[in-house]
Amino acid sequence: MNRLPLSLAALAIALVLGGACGSSPPTGPETSPYRLSFDEVGPDSEDTEIFTMRSDGSDLVQLTDDDLFQSEARWSPDGSMVAFLVHHDGLPQLAVMNADGTSSRRLTDSGAFEGSARWSPDSRSLVFHRAIDGAFEIHSINADGTDERQLTIDDPDVDDWDRWPSFSPDGSTIAFNSTRNGNEEIFLMNADGTNQRQLTFNEEWDGVPEWSPDGAYLAFGRVSEQIDRIIRSNADGTEAMHLTLSDGLDGDRLAVWSPDGRTMAFTSARAGFIELFLLDIASGVISQATDLDAVVWGPVWSPDGMHLAFTIDRYGEIYVLPVDANEATPTGQVGEHLQWIPAKTP
Numbered sequence: 001m002n003r004l005p006l007s008l009a010a011l012a013i014a015l016v017l018g019g020a021c022g023s024s025p026p027t028g029p030e031t032s033p034y035r036l037s038f039d040e041v042g043p044d045s046e047d048t049e050i051f052t053m054r055s056d057g058s059d060l061v062q063l064t065d066d067d068l069f070q071s072e073a074r075w076s077p078d079g080s081m082v083a084f085l086v087h088h089d090g091l092p093q094l095a096v097m098n099a100d101g102t103s104s105r106r107l108t109d110s111g112a113f114e115g116s117a118r119w120s121p122d123s124r125s126l127v128f129h130r131a132i133d134g135a136f137e138i139h140s141i142n143a144d145g146t147d148e149r150q151l152t153i154d155d156p157d158v159d160d161w162d163r164w165p166s167f168s169p170d171g172s173t174i175a176f177n178s179t180r181n182g183n184e185e186i187f188l189m190n191a192d193g194t195n196q197r198q199l200t201f202n203e204e205w206d207g208v209p210e211w212s213p214d215g216a217y218l219a220f221g222r223v224s225e226q227i228d229r230i231i232r233s234n235a236d237g238t239e240a241m242h243l244t245l246s247d248g249l250d251g252d253r254l255a256v257w258s259p260d261g262r263t264m265a266f267t268s269a270r271a272g273f274i275e276l277f278l279l280d281i282a283s284g285v286i287s288q289a290t291d292l293d294a295v296v297w298g299p300v301w302s303p304d305g306m307h308l309a310f311t312i313d314r315y316g317e318i319y320v321l322p323v324d325a326n327e328a329t330p331t332g333q334v335g336e337h338l339q340w341i342p343a344k345t346p
């Protein structure tokens with residue numbers, strides 16, 4: 001696997017320390033009442049498992065334990081289930097388990113590459129993409145494995161990719177990317193696949209759209225040969241505007257809305273390396289949130305908006321940044337595909 005080697009000794013120590021910490025409540029400004037999940041190579045194996053931990057890196061819990069690769073855990077909005085990818089014959093397939101790791105089962109057996117699973121807001125179904133003969137199409141399936149449907153069309157005359165679906169906060173609409181009309185554009189469709197319509201029209205690369213918490217906007221990166229920036233569009237496609245703009249390829253990417261919709265975190269090379277930045281949407285003021293001389297990857301907001309977690313160098317150490325402080329803290333854990341668990345730690 002293309003990832004940094006994990007110090008198995010460090011992980012073993014962390015497991016022991018985590019156990020020693022028991023159920024003592026988190027303390028201090030650095031800790032969050034919400035836990036993080038991620039995937040990483042297991043302590044006794046060459047394959048990956050799904051773990052959870054407190055935001056300070058303590059109380060590590062391993063949810064899977066087998067010789068298959070598990071990755072990309074996605075917690076249902078109600079916190080009861082986890083969707084993830086499990087690799088069979090090298091191909092990631094969609095699976096689910098209970099939040100405590102029990103009742104793990106595959107949802108699909110397509111023999112094709114699957115990924116980018118996203119829950120419906122009611123926690124009852126998932127959308128994901130599947131590549132057959134190199135062509136991505138978007139599918140939906142109930143969390144109990146029933147009613148699988150292909151939502152986008154495999155047009156034999158068009159060599160297109162339909163990828164990266166996500167539900168609007170009210171569950172009525174799915175945003176996704178498609179190359180069906182020549183280059184990467186953003187599309188919308190109804191949750192049942194009907195009424196597919198194009199939102200962006202340009203020659204540039206439009207990135208993965210992120211819904212604002214109120215569902216009114218979509219944010220995404222747009223890259224041309226000269227410039228890249230983060231765009232905010234009304235969800236009906238009108239009034240697209242740039243939220244960030246730079247004079248060169250500064251790599252303003254991976255924009256994620258704060259839970260209250262007022263702040264956008266994004267990564268950028270505008271100060272060298274790739275650091276985390278915060279944009280106050282109302283004022284347009286951008287502040288640099290990290291100075292780690294590293295590549296910040298995959299920032300995610302805690303459900304209460306108090307913390308941001310991210311990895312450095314993509315597969316490296318997990319950091320947590322209290323938003324009110326200006327110093328990110330290493331957790332001592334390594335992993336990727338960070339997610340905050342929606343339910344507070346009891």
Ligand SMILES: [Ca+2]
Pocket residue numbers: 042047048049064065066067068069070
């Ligand atoms: Ca495994």
Ligand SMILES: [Ca+2]
Pocket residue numbers: 136137152153154155160161162
């Ligand atoms: Ca298609």
Ligand SMILES: [Ca+2]
Pocket residue numbers: 183184185200201202203204205206
């Ligand atoms: Ca485009």
